[in-house]
Amino acid sequence: xxxxxxxxxxxxxxxxxxxxxxxxxxxxxxxxxxxxxxxxxxxxxxxxxxxxxxxxxxxxxxxxxxxxxxxxxxxxxxxxxxxxxxxxxxxxxxxxxxxxxxxxxxxxxxxxxxxxxxxxxxxxxxxxxxxxxxxxxxxxxxxxxxxxxxxxxxxxxxxxxxxxxxxxxxxxxxxxxxxxxxxxxxxxxxxxxxxxxxxxxxxxxxxxxxxxxxxxxxxxxxxxxxxxx
Numbered sequence: 511x512x513x514x515x516x517x518x519x520x521x522x523x524x525x526x527x528x529x530x531x532x533x534x535x536x537x538x539x540x541x542x543x544x545x546x547x548x549x550x551x552x553x554x555x556x557x558x559x560x561x562x563x564x565x566x567x568x569x570x571x572x573x574x575x576x577x578x579x580x581x582x583x584x585x586x587x588x589x590x591x592x593x594x595x596x597x598x599x600x601x602x603x604x605x606x607x608x609x610x611x612x613x614x615x616x617x618x619x620x621x622x623x624x625x626x627x628x629x630x631x632x633x634x635x636x637x638x639x640x641x642x643x644x645x646x647x648x649x650x651x652x653x654x655x656x657x658x659x660x661x662x663x664x665x666x667x668x669x670x671x672x673x674x675x676x677x678x679x680x681x682x683x684x685x686x687x688x689x690x691x692x693x694x695x696x697x698x699x700x701x702x703x704x705x706x707x708x709x710x711x712x713x714x715x716x717x718x719x720x721x722x723x724x725x726x727x728x729x730x731x732x733x734x735x736x737x738x739x
Contacts, residue, residue, distance in 0.1 A: 513717060514725035521728045524700065525693045532689030540688035546661030547695030554653035555737045561653075562645035566638055574637050579629035590614055590636060598640035601712060609639050643738055647706045650738075654699065701732040 532540045578593065590613055594606040613635035620631065704718060713719035723729040 512725065513722045514729075517723060517726045518728055521697060521700070521726075525690075525697050528693030528696050529686065529690040532692045533686040535689070537688060540692055542664055543661065544688055544692040544695060546658065546664070547692055550654050550657035550661060551695060551698065551737075553657055554650045557653045558646045558648075558650035561649045562642040563638075565645050565649070566642050570641070571633055571638070574633045575626070575629050578632050578637075579625045582625040582629060590617075590632065593632060594636055594640060597637050598644075601640060601644075601709065606640065609636055612639075644709070646738060647702075647709070650702070651706075697728070698732065701728060702737070704729075705732070705736065705738065 532543055535543070574597070590610045591606075594610050598606060613632060616631055616635050617628065620628065622628070704723075707715065708718050708720070711718070713721075716722070
């Protein structure tokens with residue numbers, strides 16, 4: 511069976527399961543869930559985009575700058591390919607190559623031989639662009655988990671409406687359509703996880719790489735709205 515087709519079948523089954531799960535909670539809970547899912551996705555993406563750069567600048571940039579400066583002082587030359595491979599070897603070579611070439615052009619324009627200035631340029635133009643997306647993915651899932659936890663508490667309370675006569679029955683039936691939308695948000699999160707695994711493993715997993723999933727309907731849609739690129 512075509513791996514892309516199998517992947518679409520799995521995604522569809524997960525979406526149907528999520529729809530049933532949210533529908534059982536009822537309309538009010540499903541409405542809060544979909545709003546919470548969207549809020550969690552957008553909020554986590556924004557926090558991760560801002561926080562990844564802050565985390566790198568505050569906790570990693572100084573250490574990288576010192577080590578690269580010491581290496582330049584000892585060797586006298588900047589091997590950008592080796593630096594990219596050392597600190598971000600898990601990323602696809604095509605991504606590393608684009609960043610390295612951009613940094614090489616920046617270094618060619620420097621009118622100084624100060625190792626600290628060169629090291630800082632390498633950190634900002636090579637190491638930072640390669641590592642901040644990885645930090646962004648990690649922070650995204652941490653923030654999303656925290657926000658979803660808060661939303662889940664409210665959804666649990668609203669689910670009690672289903673136990674009311676008449677209102678409870680209507681609430682459950684109307685929850686189906688809204689539950690389907692809430693399931694879409696969770697499926698999007700799952701695709702984010704798949705993309706993160708592909709990046710971290712460099713596309714070396716036989717079932718999880720760009721070539722395998724290129725024919726997947728769900729993955730093609732996700733690629734158009736990928737929040738990390």
